[in-house]
Every structure is written in C-alpha cells, then in structure tokens.
Amino acid sequence: MEQTRDTDLPAFDVRGLTRTYGTGHTAVHALRGVDLRIARGEIVVLLGPSGSGKSTLLNILGGLDRPTSGEALFNGQSLSQMNDRALTTYRRAHVGFVFQFYNLMASLTARENVELVTEIAAHPMTPEEALALVGLSDRMDHFPSQLSGGEQQRVAIARAIAKQPEVLFCDEPTGALDSATGRSVLAVLDDVNRRLGTTVLIVTHAAATAAMADTVIRFADGQIREITRNPTRTPPEGIEW
Amino acid sequence: MVRALGAKLRRDLWRMKGQALAIGAVIAVGVAMQIMMTGLHLSLSETRDAYYERYRLADVFASATRVPNAVTSDLAGIDGVSRIEPRITGSARIDPADGGLPIAAMTISLPDGRAPAVNDLLITSGRKPDPNRNTEVVVLEAFAIARGLTVGDPLVATLNGTRMTLRIVGTATSPEFLYVTPPGEFVPDDGRYAVLWMPRAALEAAYDLRGGFNQALLTLSRDAKTEAVLDAVDRVLDPYGGTGAYARGDHMSNRFITEEINGLTMSSAVVPPVFLAVAAFLLYIVISRLVQAEREEIGLLKAFGYRNHEVGLHYLEMALAISLGGALAGCALGVVSGRAMIPLYTTYYKFPFLLFRLDAASFLIGLAGSVTVSSVGVLWVMRRIIALTPSEAMRPPTPPDYSRAGGVGRALAQWLDQPSRMVLRRITRQPARMAGAVIGIAAGMSLSLGMLTIFEGFNTALDRSFGQIDRSDATVSLIYPASDSILLELGRIDGVQQAEPVRQVAVVFRNGRATHRGAITGLAAGSDLYRALDGDGHPLTLPERGIVLSSSLAQVLGLQTGDTITLEIREAARPTVSAPVVAIADSLMGTPAYMRIEALNQLLGQRNRIAGAYLQIDPSQEAAVRQRLSNFPMIAGVSLSKDAQQAFARMMDQGAGSVRYVMGFMAFVITFGIIYNTARVAQAERARELASLRVIGFYRSETAFVLLGELGVVVLIALPLGLALGRWMAHGIAAGFSTEIYQVPVVAAPHSMGIATCVVLGAAVASGWLVKRDMDRADIILALKTRE
Numbered sequence A: 001m002e003q004t005r006d007t008d009l010p011a012f013d014v015r016g017l018t019r020t021y022g023t024g025h026t027a028v029h030a031l032r033g034v035d036l037r038i039a040r041g042e043i044v045v046l047l048g049p050s051g052s053g054k055s056t057l058l059n060i061l062g063g064l065d066r067p068t069s070g071e072a073l074f075n076g077q078s079l080s081q082m083n084d085r086a087l088t089t090y091r092r093a094h095v096g097f098v099f100q101f102y103n104l105m106a107s108l109t110a111r112e113n114v115e116l117v118t119e120i121a122a123h124p125m126t127p128e129e130a131l132a133l134v135g136l137s138d139r140m141d142h143f144p145s146q147l148s149g150g151e152q153q154r155v156a157i158a159r160a161i162a163k164q165p166e167v168l169f170c171d172e173p174t175g176a177l178d179s180a181t182g183r184s185v186l187a188v189l190d191d192v193n194r195r196l197g198t199t200v201l202i203v204t205h206a207a208a209t210a211a212m213a214d215t216v217i218r219f220a221d222g223q224i225r226e227i228t229r230n231p232t233r234t235p236p237e238g239i240e241w
Numbered sequence B: 001m002v003r004a005l006g007a008k009l010r011r012d013l014w015r016m017k018g019q020a021l022a023i024g025a026v027i028a029v030g031v032a033m034q035i036m037m038t039g040l041h042l043s044l045s046e047t048r049d050a051y052y053e054r055y056r057l058a059d060v061f062a063s064a065t066r067v068p069n070a071v072t073s074d075l076a077g078i079d080g081v082s083r084i085e086p087r088i089t090g091s092a093r094i095d096p097a098d099g100g101l102p103i104a105a106m107t108i109s110l111p112d113g114r115a116p117a118v119n120d121l122l123i124t125s126g127r128k129p130d131p132n133r134n135t136e137v138v139v140l141e142a143f144a145i146a147r148g149l150t151v152g153d154p155l156v157a158t159l160n161g162t163r164m165t166l167r168i169v170g171t172a173t174s175p176e177f178l179y180v181t182p183p184g185e186f187v188p189d190d191g192r193y194a195v196l197w198m199p200r201a202a203l204e205a206a207y208d209l210r211g212g213f214n215q216a217l218l219t220l221s222r223d224a225k226t227e228a229v230l231d232a233v234d235r236v237l238d239p240y241g242g243t244g245a246y247a248r249g250d251h252m253s254n255r256f257i258t259e260e261i262n263g264l265t266m267s268s269a270v271v272p273p274v275f276l277a278v279a280a281f282l283l284y285i286v287i288s289r290l291v292q293a294e295r296e297e298i299g300l301l302k303a304f305g306y307r308n309h310e311v312g313l314h315y316l317e318m319a320l321a322i323s324l325g326g327a328l329a330g331c332a333l334g335v336v337s338g339r340a341m342i343p344l345y346t347t348y349y350k351f352p353f354l355l356f357r358l359d360a361a362s363f364l365i366g367l368a369g370s371v372t373v374s375s376v377g378v379l380w381v382m383r384r385i386i387a388l389t390p391s392e393a394m395r396p397p398t399p400p401d402y403s404r405a406g407g408v409g410r411a412l413a414q415w416l417d418q419p420s421r422m423v424l425r426r427i428t429r430q431p432a433r434m435a436g437a438v439i440g441i442a443a444g445m446s447l448s449l450g451m452l453t454i455f456e457g458f459n460t461a462l463d464r465s466f467g468q469i470d471r472s473d474a475t476v477s478l479i480y481p482a483s484d485s486i487l488l489e490l491g492r493i494d495g496v497q498q499a500e501p502v503r504q505v506a507v508v509f510r511n512g513r514a515t516h517r518g519a520i521t522g523l524a525a526g527s528d529l530y531r532a533l534d535g536d537g538h539p540l541t542l543p544e545r546g547i548v549l550s551s552s553l554a555q556v557l558g559l560q561t562g563d564t565i566t567l568e569i570r571e572a573a574r575p576t577v578s579a580p581v582v583a584i585a586d587s588l589m590g591t592p593a594y595m596r597i598e599a600l601n602q603l604l605g606q607r608n609r610i611a612g613a614y615l616q617i618d619p620s621q622e623a624a625v626r627q628r629l630s631n632f633p634m635i636a637g638v639s640l641s642k643d644a645q646q647a648f649a650r651m652m653d654q655g656a657g658s659v660r661y662v663m664g665f666m667a668f669v670i671t672f673g674i675i676y677n678t679a680r681v682a683q684a685e686r687a688r689e690l691a692s693l694r695v696i697g698f699y700r701s702e703t704a705f706v707l708l709g710e711l712g713v714v715v716l717i718a719l720p721l722g723l724a725l726g727r728w729m730a731h732g733i734a735a736g737f738s739t740e741i742y743q744v745p746v747v748a749a750p751h752s753m754g755i756a757t758c759v760v761l762g763a764a765v766a767s768g769w770l771v772k773r774d775m776d777r778a779d780i781i782l783a784l785k786t787r788e
C-alpha cells in the first residue's frame, strides 16, 4: 500500500459497517451499521457499555477481522476487500496494537520484544529510542518475568510504536493496571501522539480518559450514539480517576 | 459430577480430539496386543495339552537298533513308567507319481488290532490299515493335502531297498507331528516330507525286525523322575544299540511349539506394558499442559469451594475417557486380530482344531492397565492442582521465566533474528521440557528403528542361510551312510557341476552338567557349497582335529574356543570322546556343530563314509539332473535349496514372522503419536505468543517458523539419540524373536536407519502440517482475548 499523505483524507472512513457473529437464532449483531471518519493525528477515545461492539470495530480497523458488510477505508484503501496476506501486510506496515494483556514474548527481553517489530518494519526507530520513549531505557535487557505489569505494558507500547505506525490501536490498555500506573501508560500514548503524529484509538471503560482525547465516540448496542469533540485535551497526568 | 464440568469435559475432549485419538490409539494397540497374545497363548497351550493328553504323546522316546519283544516287559517294569508302546520306525523314500524328486519319509508301525498305547494318531479321513494287508498305508494329512493325495490313491515307496506300491487307506494327524520339517530344515514344507503309518507286519518284513522293535515310547506316571527313567531305559537298551532315550522336552515338534508359546508369553509380558507406558507419558503431558493452561479456572473452582480431589476427578475423568475408549477399541481389535492370527498358526502347527480362546482375565488386565495408565498421569499432575491456591485466579499472570542465565545460546543469539531467538531460548532456557520432548521422540524412533533392524535381520538370516552358508542347489541324503564313491557317481551326472560330501551324526554334547542333543555335521576340508561362517560372515576353515560349535550351542553349553567338549556319539559303536573346541561359528538356525568329515568318520571307527551330498547344478540342465537323481538307487531324498528357501521366506512373511509387520506398523503409530503430541502441546502452550506475532504483522509462514522451528530442532536432536537407542532396542527385540531354533541377527543397516529417520521426519512433517493448518485457521482475536 502506498503512503498517500493527502492531508484532506481521513485516516479511516467507515460506511455502513456491520459485523454479525454466527447465524440464525444465535446470531449476534456486534456492529449494526457504523459510519465514522477518523481524522489523522487525533487521539480518539471509544466509550460504551460492555458488549457494545468497541473491540469489534477496533479489530476490523486494525485488520484483525473483516466486516460482514459495509466499507472500512484506510487512506482511501478498502480493508474489507483484503485477503489475509494483504491484511497482514497492512498491520505490518501501518498499525500498532496495545491490548489489556500485554502479550509479550516471554522468551525475549524488552529490547528483543521491540526488535521483533523493528526487524520487519520499513521505517522503524531503534529499539532503544522506542524504549526511551516509554521510560524504560534502564530495563532494556530484562525479560518480561522481571518487569511489573505497568512496565510490561510500556514495553508493549514501545513495541507497538517502534515501527512508527500511522495508527495505534489500544484496547483497554490500562484495564489491568492501577490508576497511577494507568495514567503513566496513557501519558506515554499522549506523548507518542504529540511527537510522532500517530493517530491513536483507545477503547476504555474509564470515562475520565475521554478528557485526553480530541474526539470521543460513545458506543451502545453496536452503533455510535454520540461523537463529541474536546476543544482542549487534558494531559493524562491531570485526569482524575 | 457437576453438569457444567461434564460439558467442559466433552468440549475439551472434542477440542483435543487429535491428541485424544493418538493417545487412545496407542492404548488400543497395547491392549489389543495383550488380548491377542494372551488369547493365542491360551489357545495354543490348551489345545496342545488337550491334544497331547487325548492322543497320549510319549513322555520318553527311546530308539535302538533291534530290541527283542521280550525286553518290553523290562522297560514296562521301570519305576514310573505307566504305559509303553514298542514300535518299528524307519526311513523310506517316496517316488511321486508326477516323476518329481524323491521325497524322504518316516515309517511307523501300528500295533495289530488296537490303538497305539502311546502316540496315538487321529484318523482324519479313511481308516487304519488292515493288519494283514502289508500294502495299506495311512499318510500324514498335511502331506496328502500338499500332494493332492486322497484315500484310494497308490503311493510308490522304497523301504530299505525294496520298492513297493502302497495304497492310501487313510490320512491322519498326530501330536507327535504337530510341527514337521523336511530333514535338516527348520521350516515346514508339507509336500516334501511324509509320515507313513503301516501295519507292524509290513515293517517287520521291510526292516528285518521280526520278533523285535526299534523304538520304545513311554508315558510316565505323575510322580516319576524323568532323569532316572531315562537312565534306566538307557541301561536296558544299551545291549541292543540304544541311541539314548530322550524326554518330550527334546522332541523336535514339541520343542518348536513350546518355543512359540514361550515367545508369546514373553512378548505378552513385554509389549503391552511398553505401549501403556508410552500412553501414560503422553497422557501426563497432555493433562499437565491442560492444568497449566487452566490454572486460573482451577483457582476459581477452589475459590467456589471445590476440593482438590473434586477438581482432580475432573481431569481424571478426562484421562479415563481417553484411556477407556482406547482400551475398549483395543479389546475389539485384539479379538479380531487374534482370530486373524489363528490360520497363520494352523498353517505351521498341525492342530486338529484351533479356536481363538478369549481370556477373560486379559480383558480385565487390559482395562485395569489402561485405568492405571490414566490414573498415574493424573496423580502426578494432582500435586500441581493441590499446590494451586484460589488466589491464583486473581493474580495477574506471570510470564514464564526466561531470565536464568542460560549462557549456551548467548553468543549464538546475537547472530539470530528474533523468531530464531525465540526458538533458541525455548530450547536453552527450558531444558527439562525440551529434554522430555527429545527423549520422547528418540524413544519412539528407537522403537521404529528396532523393528526395522529386525526386518533387516530376517533378510540377513535368509541371505546368510541360503546365500552364504548353504550355497548348494540341492541336498541329497542317502538311505544309510555309504562309501564316498557315490560322490564320484553323483559328480559324473551331466549337469552336476560340483558334489561335496556331508555326514550328520547324532550326538549328545556334554559340558559338565550341561547337555544338548543334536548332531555333528561332517564337511570336507575345502567345503565350498556348505560353509561354517565366523561372526563376521567369513568362512571358517575346518581344522583337521577338533570341533567347531555354533555360537548358540556354545552358549547353551557354556563353552568357548579352547575348551574341551564331551561327545557321546549315538551311532555305530557309540563311543564317548572328548574334543577341543577350535572355533565358534555364527549360527542363525538351530544349534549346529561342525567337524572335518574324515575326523568324524574316524570317531566312528569308519572310513570314507558319507550320508549325503551337496550338489551344484547347471541351471540349464536342471530337469535332466532331477530325472537322473530320481532313479539313483541309494538316495533317500533330494531337497532343492530353493524349495527350502521359499518355505523359509513364506514363514517369515506369512507365518509367525509376519507378526513383525504388525509390530512395525504399531511402532510407527507410536512414533507418530509421540511426535504429533509434542507438536500439539507446543502449539497449545504458545497459542498466545503466536497470535501476538500475527497481530504485529508476521505472516503465517513466519509465525509457523517459530513453532515448527522448535519442533525441527527437537527432532534433529532426537535423531542421533534415536539411532543409538534403536540399536539397543533392536538387540532387545531380536532376543525376543530369537528362539533356540532360530536366531535373528542384529545388523547395523544404513538402510533401516535411513527409513527410521524418514519415518521420524515424515511424522514431524505431517504433524507440523496438521498443526500449521490449525494455526492458520485459529482466530487471532480469540487467542488474545483471554488471559494466559
């Protein structure tokens, strides 16, 4: 996929997106027609009750899943049409993921976990830079078993941003962390967005997180209920839980 | 059982169906072997015993040159003798109606007007001969069938030089001839050896034994001392040319069947436990992996108030479901294969009837064994279940520890990319786990290699026996030992390229208390058609003096080169002499011993006598040579090497030897089961990491490398170990297959190593493919959704 940096073009353009799991009686309509444009370089926070379809949307935009119907365009290119290999290439080139569970490779050190990505990316930063960004310069040679949960999550973020992705998807990145640690993780995401211009999508249950976003999307029952824009972003350090 | 746990059990089983099937199959095979072998053992031994009992097989056999009838009462008076049957036996030659080669036969007299008191026969068609009709004969059923002879057919036979036309009035089997081979051979070939039962008067006339007999058959009372009876019989018969009484245990037919039954006992004690042990190992791995993965659930169950044993029971039920399923399938398989084996046995062992008997105990043992197997695996895992605390469920997962300084791979690691590092670290930082996998695969491989080596051993035995030891085209046996001028006559036949002498002399070998009844084979100095080989397969030159023992005989007697052996010759003047053991020869069949024919003749106080000859025949003139041999007066029988070779090959491929194919197949099943299981366990352990790699943007093939690379390395390490273990295993299996009658050589064949390697690699590739297919289908999101 070529790197079109047409500033007018949104990062994502989503039209009539649906996703149904299963068929017949047991069919679950996780997304029931989502229309959405996500501007480049923004922090977007998705809020909504459990089961409302937030993760499903994130997964489709991140190239981990395909919609049942509708269109999801990234930089004008349709993700819905891509086969598995093309989606993998898309993830490899443009996307970073951070999950609630850190999903680090236990057999690799912090630095090596990051190298896992820098070795296959086109324009990566060095693992050292990435780890410095998340404040782990002094723990680079430690294995996941030697790091705290927050530190592991920061390694996961370093791994996600090291390729200098255009988009960063974070599904409940602070879900397993205490509030202080969670704040510091959000601060790292905020920092990445400011410094690298990365578009960041954060799914969270902590409504207060909305304060750090440019755009807040409220989800309910597989549909968007409300989109609000914050005139100013509150730095994560200032967010009250 | 709690209903929810029941549902979990079913789903877990369904999810692991591949592994469950593989483990179930190993158990099924083990149980099937158990049921088949114990069933066969029971069938053979009970049928044999009933047959012996009903037809009164002799406990003691004693032959002599000529014993007056009056001596019968002396023999009957020996302490412990319950029944006696004096009879006349001799050799005969049959000239088949189709003009084929003469066939060697044994003649046996039937008493007038009554059934033999000992060694009765079972008439299978027709009737017994009329005592007053000297030409009436009953023939061994197997021979009649093989030659297409029926009641009423004529039979041309030469008894002691007198040629006569007999008439077949019946066919029979006898417990004396359960297993019958042509003289000097080890494998039955029904058409090439006959037993003829004739009226006593006919044989008295034929062998000049009026008023006497030359063989006494005795049965003993329950409390009789066999050794004492043998000594007493020898004392009585000594003046009449007794060749030494021997007990039923030394009777050839009985020895073969007994060896077969012992072999089954051995294998049924060894083989099934091997399979069950493998299954226990696999079950342990699977269950412990499951407990590891579900430790959070276990913690939760405990938090709800479940007790350790209740949680343990859940996993035990899972193991039981697999092992009982396998065991039940094994029971069915065992019955089917046991039934299928019966015809193989009746082809070689001439039972009047043989039914596959089911041993109720073996079912119980099989089921109990499989229950034990599953319990052992789960009990082992129980420790972990007990160690888990409810709080485990609440605690965030800790990644496995790779930080221990495993310096091995460090230098290497800097040259590797990250996926390779992941592979390397798994191997260097979790050595115990990897060692388990390596040993498992190596053990599976050794089983396959062991069986393949045995296959090779059978081929080697065939090749050595008929390509290197006996290189003749035909063996001629004479009616009685005669002047070696016959050799010249044989050599003059057009088409006979070479004729070499042979003399076989019955002897009791003795070393202190160890004795063995057998024969010495006398060969010419430069014998080329028949050769004794040393351990390396090189021909031995027979020295002028002394005796060469086969390794099997040397072992029975506990003798080595340089020792002295006592020989109690059972022919002519029956001298007892001692001779130095000058060499040990390799032996594959029987327990032969070799001497120079001149030295053997000298022991007997004779000169230039031969009892037979090995011939090399020009293939283009074979028909003419056969024709001439058929009309040669002194000849008792002619056997073609290719017939003997075919009979041997047939038994190896269709008879008892064919069991090895089944066992070979089962070895492959085990090897595959272990490798597949290793791959599956590795995959399950790493599902999350692999999904993460996919999320990051690794292609399927790159992700597969991390998993399959590990499997590959494990397999590569296992290969040399498996080769080494396999050799060791081959010796064990060879010992199991070898009997006193034939030995299976263990030869290091690159061929079988190659195949075993291919089997392992093939199983690895197939397992890898199955696992990769699953990985490709796996839902990335699902794998990541849950906590470790």
Ligand SMILES: Nc1ncnc2c1ncn2[C@@H]1O[C@H](COP(=O)(O)OP(=O)(O)OP(=O)(O)O)[C@@H](O)[C@H]1O
Residues within 6 Å of the ligand: A021, A022, A028, A029, A030, A048, A049, A050, A051, A052, A053, A054, A055, A056, A057
């Ligand atoms: N693999 C699946 N099969 C069937 N239904 C699914 C599957 N994955 C998600 N769902 C359903 O789709 C709906 C949306 O799920 P999704 O994970 O997107 O919710 P969510 O908004 O992320 O919830 P949460 O905040 O609890 O994470 C839910 O009702 C869920 O049960």
Ligand SMILES: [Mg+2]
Residues within 6 Å of the ligand: A054, A055, A056, A171
């Ligand atoms: Mg979610």
